[in-house]
Amino acid sequence: MRRLALLLLCALALVTASACTAQIPIIQKKKPVDKSTDATNTAEPDKQLYDKAMNDIKHGRHEVGRLGLQTLINTYPDSEYLAKAKLAIADSYYKQGGSSNITLAINGYKDFIVFFPFLPEAAYAQMQVAMCNYNEMPKADRDNTHTKAAEEEFQTFLLKYPKDPLAPQAEQRLREVQEVLADSQFKVAYYYYVKGDRRAAAGRLIPLVKRYPLYSKSDTALWMLGDIFEKSERKDLAGSYYAQIVKNYPLSIHDADAKAKLKAFGMPVPQPDPKALAWMTAEQNTPRPKETVVHRSIGMLHNAPDVHAAAVHGLPNLTPESDDNSGDLLTGGNHTTIATGAGGGTGTSTSSGTGTGTGTGAVVDVVKPGEEPPAGAAAPNSEDVNSNGASGDASANKDANAEGSGTAAADGAQAGSTDQSQGASQDGSASSDTAKKDDNTQPASSDSSQTQNQNQKESSSKKKGIKKILPW
Numbered sequence: 001m002r003r004l005a006l007l008l009l010c011a012l013a014l015v016t017a018s019a020c021t022a023q024i025p026i027i028q029k030k031k032p033v034d035k036s037t038d039a040t041n042t043a044e045p046d047k048q049l050y051d052k053a054m055n056d057i058k059h060g061r062h063e064v065g066r067l068g069l070q071t072l073i074n075t076y077p078d079s080e081y082l083a084k085a086k087l088a089i090a091d092s093y094y095k096q097g098g099s100s101n102i103t104l105a106i107n108g109y110k111d112f113i114v115f116f117p118f119l120p121e122a123a124y125a126q127m128q129v130a131m132c133n134y135n136e137m138p139k140a141d142r143d144n145t146h147t148k149a150a151e152e153e154f155q156t157f158l159l160k161y162p163k164d165p166l167a168p169q170a171e172q173r174l175r176e177v178q179e180v181l182a183d184s185q186f187k188v189a190y191y192y193y194v195k196g197d198r199r200a201a202a203g204r205l206i207p208l209v210k211r212y213p214l215y216s217k218s219d220t221a222l223w224m225l226g227d228i229f230e231k232s233e234r235k236d237l238a239g240s241y242y243a244q245i246v247k248n249y250p251l252s253i254h255d256a257d258a259k260a261k262l263k264a265f266g267m268p269v270p271q272p273d274p275k276a277l278a279w280m281t282a283e284q285n286t287p288r289p290k291e292t293v294v295h296r297s298i299g300m301l302h303n304a305p306d307v308h309a310a311a312v313h314g315l316p317n318l319t320p321e322s323d324d325n326s327g328d329l330l331t332g333g334n335h336t337t338i339a340t341g342a343g344g345g346t347g348t349s350t351s352s353g354t355g356t357g358t359g360t361g362a363v364v365d366v367v368k369p370g371e372e373p374p375a376g377a378a379a380p381n382s383e384d385v386n387s388n389g390a391s392g393d394a395s396a397n398k399d400a401n402a403e404g405s406g407t408a409a410a411d412g413a414q415a416g417s418t419d420q421s422q423g424a425s426q427d428g429s430a431s432s433d434t435a436k437k438d439d440n441t442q443p444a445s446s447d448s449s450q451t452q453n454q455n456q457k458e459s460s461s462k463k464k465g466i467k468k469i470l471p472w
Contacts, residue, residue, distance in 0.1 A: 045076075046072055046075075046076040046079040046080075046081050047081065049068055049069075049071060049072040049075075049076075049081075050068075050069070050072055050081045050084065050085060050088075052068055053065040053066070053067075053068030053069045053072070053085075053088070054088060056068065057088065057091075057092050057095075062092045062093075062095070062096045065088075065092060066089050066092050066093075069085040069086075069088055069089050069092075070085075070089070072085050073085050073086065083112070083115075083116050083119060083121065086108065086111065086112050086115070086116075087108075087109075087112050087121055087124075087125065089108055090104075090105050090108030090109045090111075090112060090125070090128070091105075091128075093105035093108060094128060094132065099136070102132050102135070102136060105128070105132055106129055106132045106133070109125040109126070109128050109129045109132070110125075110129060112125045113125050113126060113129075123157070123160075123161040123164045123166060124166070126153065126156060126157045126160065126161065127157055127166050127169075127170060129153050130150055130153035130154045130156075130157055130170065130173065131173075133146045133147075133149040133150035133153060134146075134150045134154075134173055134177065137150055137177065137180065137304065137305060138303055138304075138305065139180075139303065139304070139305045139306075140180050140181075140183040140184040140187060140305055141184065141187060144180075144181060144184055147177060147180055147181055147184075148181070148321070150173075150177045151174065151177045151178060151181060151321070152320060152321075154170050154173055154174040154177060155174065155318050155319075155320060157170050158170055158171065158174065158318055159318060171315070171316060172312070174316040175214060175310050175311050175312070175314075175316050176307040176310040178212050178214065178215070178310075178316055178317060179212075179214075179215060179216065179307055179309065179310035179311070180305045180307065181212070182208055182211075182212035182215035182217075182218075183215070183217070183305075185204050185205075185207070185208045186204075186205075186208060186215070186217055186220075186221060188204055189201045189204035189205045189208065189221070189224070190224075192204070193205075193224050193228070198228045198231065198232060201224065201228060202225060202228050202229075205221045205224055205225050205228075206225065208221055209221050209222055209225065209244075211317055211319075211321075212317065213248070213314075213317075214311040214314050214316060214317075215311075216309040216310065216311065218249065219245055219249040219252035219253070219254050219255075220254065222241045222242075222244050222245050222249070222254075223241075223242075223245060223254040223257070223258065225238075225241045226238040226239075226241035226242045226245075226258070226261065229241065230261075235265050238261070238265070239261070239262055239265050239267040242258040242259075242261045242262050243258075243262060243267070243269075243270050245258040246258050246259055246262070246269060246270055246272065247270045247271070247272060247273050247276065248273055248276045249276065249280065250272035250273070250276060250277050250280065251277070251280040251281065251284065252280075279313055279314050282312075282313045283311060283312065283313060286312045286313070288308055288309070289308050
């Protein structure tokens with residue numbers, strides 16, 4: 001009986017379990033469908049490549065994404081995604097970071113600007129070139145190669161795309177870059193100023209205050225220049241720098257001292273410039289992070305420069321440094337030539353040979369073939385290619401071909417001569433080449449024949465002397 005009861009209970013349990021499993025649906029995990037190979041996908045293959053590559057780059061698979069984009073560029077050169085693919089490759093290098101990748105990103109952005117200069121994304125590419133150099137910018141006392149490159153690229157952006165939405169950001173970045181460049185020059189100048197080398201300090205401070213008026217320490221640089229020239233007993237120059245402090249930096253800490261210096265020199269004190277006053281007021285009212293001891297100690301651990309003191313208002317200098325430098329400038333054609341001599345003076349000259357200027361300026365004269373040299377020009381030592389007279393090289397060639405022959409005939413038809421320019425003289429006598437081609441040529445003048453005879457006699461006497469020394 002017990003066994004029968006156990007069998008009945010087991011059968012009842014099996015029936016109950018089967019009924020429960022029949023009511024609960026079986027959940028199966030669906031396999032992911034590859035949309036690129038799905039029959040319902042009607043997207044073009046170039047778009048599929050682009051979307052897949054961008055998805056790889058988005059998830060950090062930069063190498064795979066760039067490979068897909070490069071495949072798109074090589075396989076579909078006429079695709080509408082070609083420009084986007086080139087730009088995406090450069091963006092991938094930029095996002096990945098690193099010195100080598102930043103270099104490749106710069107090259108990619110520049111290639112995009114060359115191939116697609118009229119697309120709206122060209123401004124973005126130019127901005128990214130500048131930002132690549134900006135992010136690689138070291139401190140002011142380090143190598144400033146990337147800093148100068150960033151300044152040049154930001155200036156190019158603002159000159160080419162002044163109305164672009166990224167222009168305000170580019171202006172602020174340019175102010176920060178120029179703050180670092182100016183601070184680099186100021187630190188070197190301050191070292192020489194403290195050391196007592198006035199010439200070296202002034203040589204760095206003068207271009208600094210001229211090129212970077214928005215620099216946070218421009219008023220201090222002007223004060224140092226005034227002190228340098230005052231100690232050099234050049235009160236006229238010192239007064240001009242003190243006057244710039246009063247006029248262009250009216251809220252400076254050196255303003256009162258500069259006014260006192262001008263009064264002591266007996267020079268007029270200028271009125272502050274209203275625009276400069278408004279600019280300095282806006283700069284002082286701009287909130288800035290306070291530089292504390294902790295901030296300085298932490299800053300020593302970073303490679304990036306500290307630009308918290310950079311100006312926020314005012315137009316930065318948009319003139320490239322290469323156009324700002326003064327030096328020797330030699331141009332051809334009919335353009336005016338400007339040159340700087342060793343004495344610091346400049347001079348100008350034109351192709352006509354006239355020059356004006358002060359100091360020891362170099363004068364460059366341009367002479368075209370067939371024209372007479374300008375007045376006062378030194379006679380050339382080398383052979384004149386436009387001269388019609390017999391030169392020393394022509395006579396030497398005649399000597400080489402005159403061995404065993406007598407004097408040249410009066411008609412100039414000398415046979416076996418290899419130099420065709422030997423018979424012409426400055427009085428208009430015909431050349432031997434012309435005489436050889438034309439049998440009806442008039443006889444040469446007596447002066448020409450005498451010159452030829454004399455040259456050949458000298459050559460024969462020289463050869464006899466040589467044969468006595470060297471019989472063979």
